[in-house]
Structure formats: structure tokens, C-alpha cells
Amino acid sequence: MKTRWIFISASCLALNLTLGKIAAMLSLPVYLDTIGTIVGAVLLPPFYAVSMAVMTSLLAGIVINPYFVAFSGSQLAIALAAVGLCRLGFFKAWWSALLAGVLIALVSVAVSTPVSVLLFGGVSLSGTTAINAFLLATGQSLWKSAFGGAVVVETIDKPASALLALLVLRRLPPRLGAPQRNTAEGES
Amino acid sequence: MNGPRISPVVACDWTLVCCAGVILFGSLPELAAFALCYLCLAVSGSRSLAALRLAVGFTLPFALPLLAVHGILNANFAVSARLFGGVPIRSAGMDYALVISLRILVLSCAAVIWRFVDPDRLMRESVHLGFPRSVVVMLAVALATMRMVPNRIRAVYLAQQARGLPSGPGLGARVRAFPSVVVPVVVSTLLEGASRGEMMATRGLGSCAFKMALLAPVVAVGDVAQVLLGFLALIAPFLVWP
Numbered sequence: 001m002k003t004r005w006i007f008i009s010a011s012c013l014a015l016n017l018t019l020g021k022i023a024a025m026l027s028l029p030v031y032l033d034t035i036g037t038i039v040g041a042v043l044l045p046p047f048y049a050v051s052m053a054v055m056t057s058l059l060a061g062i063v064i065n066p067y068f069v070a071f072s073g074s075q076l077a078i079a080l081a082a083v084g085l086c087r088l089g090f091f092k093a094w095w096s097a098l099l100a101g102v103l104i105a106l107v108s109v110a111v112s113t114p115v116s117v118l119l120f121g122g123v124s125l126s127g128t129t130a131i132n133a134f135l136l137a138t139g140q141s142l143w144k145s146a147f148g149g150a151v152v153v154e155t156i157d158k159p160a161s162a163l164l165a166l167l168v169l170r171r172l173p174p175r176l177g178a179p180q181r182n183t184a185e186g187e188s
Numbered sequence: 189m190n191g192p193r194i195s196p197v198v199a200c201d202w203t204l205v206c207c208a209g210v211i212l213f214g215s216l217p218e219l220a221a222f223a224l225c226y227l228c229l230a231v232s233g234s235r236s237l238a239a240l241r242l243a244v245g246f247t248l249p250f251a252l253p254l255l256a257v258h259g260i261l262n263a264n265f266a267v268s269a270r271l272f273g274g275v276p277i278r279s280a281g282m283d284y285a286l287v288i289s290l291r292i293l294v295l296s297c298a299a300v301i302w303r304f305v306d307p308d309r310l311m312r313e314s315v316h317l318g319f320p321r322s323v324v325v326m327l328a329v330a331l332a333t334m335r336m337v338p339n340r341i342r343a344v345y346l347a348q349q350a351r352g353l354p355s356g357p358g359l360g361a362r363v364r365a366f367p368s369v370v371v372p373v374v375v376s377t378l379l380e381g382a383s384r385g386e387m388m389a390t391r392g393l394g395s396c397a398f399k400m401a402l403l404a405p406v407v408a409v410g411d412v413a414q415v416l417l418g419f420l421a422l423i424a425p426f427l428v429w430p
Binding site for chain 2: 002003004005006007008009010011012013014015017018019022035036039043048051052055059061062063065066067069070119120121122123129132133136137138139141142164167168171172173176
């Protein structure tokens, strides 16, 4: 079983990196680098889900852009939140998955805003920079601008990722994954 | 990445030096001196300008927006001059943007250095240092899987187009087409990962502790010299600006 989990974790990690790279290359206003993390949180035991999330940031920092390494804490927080929400049965219906996405977005904003302000001066690779620049030009502080920009982008990105994750989970055979998946979507 | 390989121990040391430098140096001259020393270190380690080119390439997409946002737009900094009679120039904002850009340059350089580390040696020494073997195997498998996913995306996209998927023109059509491309890619990648895992398990992988060639890490004299050079880069700005 351990070997299977390692290979599923590796697939989730590869999906995070590839989708994140495509979003960064196309300068999309979303990140898309957490679909694998959310799917992994449902399919895998917590240790593998969390390891995979942290490794995503570290590997993306080397393979894609050093920018991603700074957000290892965000990936960790997202994985922990997704594992918790999965245990509470949030990935059963589209509306609960959407709500889970919003909650994950709030966690992500809380963890990533300090990094964005202190390390990157409020500038990022996604469309957040334009929102931040607008808010700064209107006289808002850097913290408020970065927070506002992150809220706008994350509340689009994370619910979309959670809904995509739900679509994926509904198409996967029930035998795939860890026991918590049965409690997460037993009736679906 | 081709070229000379940097020891994982040296890369670890230089990453710590980078973090310490970013925390310790707050003023523009100190940070500029540290960034210069660190770039020299990276160039000496990689023995080419590739590390420098990559680090600068990663920094520019941040540096230019930073200068525009804080040097021109950020109303929290006072206007010190006006260009062409109207465009405000905020010198304090420019200084702030330069400090952040130099930090990003140094951090990018630290990340780029890891591209010059021999992956086999990195995996071996990680296991030797007590890193969980399952995570090391996961990393190795992920790197192999990553190369296959873009081909799968291309194949699924072409297949969906052949089925009449509306993929443009216009942003709306592309956004609507997105799940019908991403979902099959994610599902097929996960199923393939699971079946590969089962296949490897039947061949014995994971039936006992993962075994790797545990050769003792070789610490060369050159590695020790590079570790010391890293510390020199950290104290050099103090020597220039005591």
C-alpha cells in the first residue's frame, strides 16, 4: 500500500508542478498549483498529502521559479486545511466543495500575505500585481493592498481548484485512495 | 543542468548563507555588496555565467514591476520629482524597490545553485542524512512523471478538439473548455500513478525498507573551501561597511 501511495503522491506532485507552470507561463490570474494538493488530501494519508504539498513548493522553486519556494508554508497550510475539510466531509457535493475552496482560500490568504509583503514587496507573478498597484495608487497601505489583491485572486483560484478536484474525485474508481476517502464521499 | 556539479552540502551551506544575508542586511549598500559577493560565489561554483543569467532572468519580472509600483504609483511614498512635468518619481519608493529586487536576486541565485547539484548524489546524501526514503522516492518518481504530463495535456486537448470542443476564440470559450481538458489529464495521471505503484509493489518495491546504495558521503577539499567561501560572502559586507 505504501508504494501505491508514494506513486499517487508523485502523480499529484507532478500535476501541481505542471499546471502551476502552465499558469505561470501564460501569466493567468490564477495559480492552479493546488489541484494536486486538494486531490491528494482526499486520496492519501495525511503524512503523504502534507509531504507532497511541501515538496511541490521546494521542487517548483528549483524547476519552475524560485518564487514558489517562499510559499512552502502556504502549500502546507492548504494541505492541512484540505485534509481537515475532507475529514469533515466537505468533498461530497459541489456546494460543499465550493465552500471548502473558499475556506482554503482564506487560509491561503492569511499565510501568503506576510510572505508577499515582506519578501516580494506586494509584487507577484500572477494578476495580483495589477490589483495591488491600483490599491497602492489609491493610497491604501502595502499590507491592505496585498491582502485585497490576494483575496480577489485566491477566492477565484481555490474554489475553482476545489471544484475541479471534486470533478476528478467523482471520475476516479472508489478503490483508489486512503480510507478517509470513504468518509469524505461515501454516498456520492 | 549540464556543467560542473555542486556538492549538496555546499548548496545547503550557500542556501543558509543566502537566508542569513537576506535577514541581516537591510540597507541598500550592504545588500548590494552581499548580492555582488553571492553572485560571484554562484558563478565560481557553477564555473559559468549560466547561474547569473538564470537568476537575473527570474528577478527581472519582479524588479521592473517593483520599480513601477513603488517608484511611481505607491502613494505612501512622497513625490520627490516629476518626470515630463507629470509622472511622479518617488525616490524612497525606488530605494525600497531596489532593496526588495536585490533580495529576490539573491534568493533566485540560491535556488538556481540547486540546479547544479547532481540529483543522484542529492538523493543518496538525503537518505544518508536521515531524510524519509519514501519522500526521496516520491521526488524521483515525480520528476519522471512531470515529463509525461505536458504530452498528455497536448494529446487530450487534440482529442477534445476532434470531438468538437469549443476552445476559442475568446476567453469565455477557453475557460469553459478548461475543465474538459484538465479533468481527463488529472484522472489519467492519477490512475497511471496508482497502477505503476501496484506494478512496482508486485515486483517487490516497498515490501521491505527502500534500499539505496548507501555510500558514505565524500567530502572533498574543494567542498570545504566552497563552504568557507560561503561564509566569506556573508561577512564581506561587514568588512566593506564596518
